[in-house]
Amino acid sequence: MKGEGEAGGVMDRHQVRLRVNGTEHELLVEARRTLADMLRHDLGYTGTNVGCEHGICGACTVRLDDAPVRSCLVFGVQADGAEVRTVEGLADGDDLSDLQQAFRDHHAMRVLHAWLPDAGRGIFCRTRARPTCAPARRAAARGG
Numbered sequence: 001m002k003g004e005g006e007a008g009g010v011m012d013r014h015q016v017r018l019r020v021n022g023t024e025h026e027l028l029v030e031a032r033r034t035l036a037d038m039l040r041h042d043l044g045y046t047g048t049n050v051g052c053e054h055g056i057c058g059a060c061t062v063r064l065d066d067a068p069v070r071s072c073l074v075f076g077v078q079a080d081g082a083e084v085r086t087v088e089g090l091a092d093g094d095d096l097s098d099l100q101q102a103f104r105d106h107h108a109m110r111v112l113h114a115w116l117p118d119a120g121r122g123i124f125c126r127t128r129a130r131p132t133c134a135p136a137r138r139a140a141a142r143g144g
């Protein structure tokens with residue numbers, strides 16, 4: 001689908017269907033829109049953070065068909081037909097997972113380049129996040 005962009009140029013939009021944390025979504029996405037921006041701004045999954053936007057910090061990591069990806073480096077259209085899991089997917093309804101609760105309790109900034117439901121493994125605290133992230137990670141590994 002072609003339309004006019006904000007600057008008057010031609011904007012190329014594509015139909016994307018994907019499942020995020022078990023919920024089906026269908027939307028029109030600009031070809032250049034990153035998966036991170038699509039998740040945050042178009043679908044409201046704001047747990048996907050953006051830091052460097054260069055694939056270095058890992059703040060934007062999500063699971064795309066069970067593989068961790070830097071969503072700032074993936075176009076939203078590449079997620080067509082995919083299963084995506086964001087950090088919100090760790091919760092059980094309104095109940096936070098042990099990992100989420102520990103991060104909340106320790107005011108930890110989620111800057112990780114791989115997270116796993118079984119807390120403690122695959123989590124890497126980077127630079128400024130380390131003072132709060134590491135205690136939260138240990139608490140989560142103990143079960144809260």
Ligand code: FES
Binds near residue numbers: 051056057071073
């Ligand atoms: S925002 Fe830093 S790796 Fe994506």
